[in-house]
Structure formats: C-alpha cells, structure tokens
Amino acid sequence: MKRIGIALTTAVLLAACNIEVLPGPAPGTPVIVDDPNGAQATIAPSRTHRFELTVGTEPVRVDVYHQEATADGELYVKVFDGANAAYAHTDRRDLFAGADAALTSLGVSAQDVDVSFPYSVNLPRSMGKVYLEVTNKTGGSAQVTVKAVARNEVVRDGFSMNAPSGGATAVGYGGAVLFLGQRDTYTYQGASNQLIRFTPTDAANAVGLKAVLNPGQPSETELAAGVDVNLLPGDRVEVFAEGNARAGFCQNLSGCADGIVTGEYGLTIH
Numbered sequence: 001m002k003r004i005g006i007a008l009t010t011a012v013l014l015a016a017c018n019i020e021v022l023p024g025p026a027p028g029t030p031v032i033v034d035d036p037n038g039a040q041a042t043i044a045p046s047r048t049h050r051f052e053l054t055v056g057t058e059p060v061r062v063d064v065y066h067q068e069a070t071a072d073g074e075l076y077v078k079v080f081d082g083a084n085a086a087y088a089h090t091d092r093r094d095l096f097a098g099a100d101a102a103l104t105s106l107g108v109s110a111q112d113v114d115v116s117f118p119y120s121v122n123l124p125r126s127m128g129k130v131y132l133e134v135t136n137k138t139g140g141s142a143q144v145t146v147k148a149v150a151r152n153e154v155v156r157d158g159f160s161m162n163a164p165s166g167g168a169t170a171v172g173y174g175g176a177v178l179f180l181g182q183r184d185t186y187t188y189q190g191a192s193n194q195l196i197r198f199t200p201t202d203a204a205n206a207v208g209l210k211a212v213l214n215p216g217q218p219s220e221t222e223l224a225a226g227v228d229v230n231l232l233p234g235d236r237v238e239v240f241a242e243g244n245a246r247a248g249f250c251q252n253l254s255g256c257a258d259g260i261v262t263g264e265y266g267l268t269i270h
Contacts, residue, residue: 025084025131028052031148033060038147043136051134051146055127058150059179061258063118064134065145070115074138077119082129088180091137093117094249094260095206098180101245117259122151122178122247152255156184161237161269163190170270175239176250176263177207183240186267188231194269196231198223198239201264207248209265211239231269239265 028050031039041049053062062079069075072092078099079088086099093113097103123130136142156175164171175184188194198211211223213231215238223229223237241247241263248263250256 025080025082026050028131028133029146031062031132031146033148034150035147038063038065038145040143040145041134043134043142043144045136045139045141048133048135049144051132053130053132053148055123055125055130057125059125059153060123060127060148061120061151062123062130062132063120063147063149064132065118065147066142067115068142069138070113072113074136075119075142075144076135076137077121078133078135079121079123080131080133081127082131084131087123087130088121090119090121093119094262096121096247098245101243114259118147120249120258122249124179125153154178154250154253154256156186156239159184159186160189161186161267162188163192163194163269170268172266172268174201174253174264174266176248176253176256176265177209177239177241178247178250178256178263180241180247181244182247183238186237186239188233188235188237188269190231190269191233193233194231195228196223196237197228197268197270198225198237199266199268200225201250201252201261201266206262207246208242209239209263210242211237211265211267213237228270237267239267 029039031051031053043049064077066075076091081087088096090096134144154176200209213221249258249260250264251259251261
C-alpha cells in the first residue's frame with residue numbers, strides 16, 4: 001500500500017511539473033544468450049512476434065530459424081535498440097542492412113536456398129537491451145526459433161601487415177565485415193615496396209565491400225577487386241561496406257562459421 005502511495009505521489013508531482021511519463025518499449029519473449037534451446041513462438045500469417053535479449057560485453061549473433069520458409073522474404077526480421085529505435089533489418093539469409101537502407105529479397109526458390117540457414121543479424125558488444133520483431137510473410141502459421149550466441153567479431157582494427165619473408169612469394173590477410181559501420185584497418189610495416197591485391201570472397205559482393213589505400217590522404221586509392229596496387233612502407237588500408245549500410249557473414253575465418261561468405265575479404269601482399 002505504501003509503494004502505491006509513493007507511486008501516485010510521484011505521478012502527481014511529475015504532472016505538476018508538466019513532465020510527460022512515457023511508457024517503455026513493449027516487452028517481448030525473452031531470449032537468453034548461448035541458450036542452445038533458444039525461444040520459440042508460433043506466428044500467424046501476416047502477424048509479428050516480439051522477442052528481447054541483452055547484449056553484454058561480447059558481440060552477439062541473433063538467428064531466426066524457420067525451416068519451412070522455402071524462400072528468402074518469407075520472414076522479415078527487424079532489430080530495435082533499448083530505446084526502441086530501429087537498428088537493422090533483413091529478409092535474406094546472406095545479408096542484413098541498417099534500418100534506413102533498402103534491402104531487396106532474393107526472391108529465390110527452395111532449390112536455391114539452404115533452409116537450414118537462419119535469418120541472422122550480428123549485434124555489437126555492449127548494445128544492452130535489444131528487441132527483435134519477426135514477421136511471418138508465409139501463407140500459414142510459422143513455428144520459429146530464435147537463438148542468440150556470443151560470437152567472434154573477426155575484426156582487424158589496427159592490424160599490421162608485412163612483406164613476404166623466408167622465401168614466400170606472397171602473404172595473405174583476411175577479415176569479414178560483420179557489423180554495421182565496421183571499418184577494418186591495416187598498416188603496412190614492411191621495409192620494401194610491394195604489390196597488394198584486394199579480393200572480396202563472395203563473387204556477388206552483396207555487402208558492397210570497398211578497400212582504400214591511405215584513406216583521407218591526397219594519395220587515397222581505391223583497391224579494385226583482383227587488381228594489383230603499389231604498396232609503400234607505412235601505407236594504411238581500410239576495408240568497409242560502402243555506405244556503412246550493410247553487413248554480411250563468413251565461414252572460412254578462424255572462429256567464424258556462419259555458413260555464408262558475403263562479408264569476407266582477403267588482402268594479398270606479393
């Protein structure tokens with residue numbers, strides 16, 4: 001009874017000060033990070049179900065599984081931050097985009113989609129409370145499972161590169177742009193001039209990866225995919241998704257087994 005009285009008193013005081021009390025975001029079905037069972041929901045056609053989770057000091061990948069969805073675009077996933085501001089969305093299994101970026105479904109058939117792959121979004125560390133909305137765009141009820149797993153960022157920020165040594169003809173480096181706005185930087189520490197080549201792993205380059213040499217300087221050069229460019233001691237290479245609006249996934253790098261390679265790239269010095 002005492003608590004109720006305090007709450008009423010507080011509300012009256014706020015009203016007297018013309019302060020509007022706004023309700024927080026609607027709660028959703030809880031998802032626990034690294035829970036192998038995830039959280040389940042049955043979603044009627046054209047309806048949306050909300051989930052919620054907390055992202056702590058480790059980045060998290062959220063996966064929405066629905067094996068009966070036989071084509072991309074049959075589920076639509078939206079992510080909101082703790083203030084209920086839109087963060088990202090996807091209706092494809094190989095790509096997600098910023099909330100304000102266009103995302104076009106592949107519209108592919110079941111033969112072209114491995115339905116064991118989830119619809120996924122990578123979330124940066126320390127994001128805090130996150131809300132996930134899943135919309136069923138199939139013709140029937142959708143039984144979905146949402147899992148959240150702590151993941152390897154596979155970020156190469158401030159990484160050093162060196163010239164080939166010990167009789168090697170080339171040395172390779174690689175990373176993956178997995179988070180919205182991620183920019184991987186490399187500084188060439190070799191003492192001799194070399195050639196460098198940039199190669200996005202995914203031939204279609206759905207994420208729109210771009211690499212530049214000496215970003216922000218007059219000598220800035222874009223590294224076209226598969227084309228050799230002169231590399232001088234002290235040069236810096238920066239790799240990012242053009243426009244910072246999209247991010248992808250990876251499967252060939254250490255600690256990264258997403259099953260799709262849209263975000264991966266390689267840098268070869270030779």
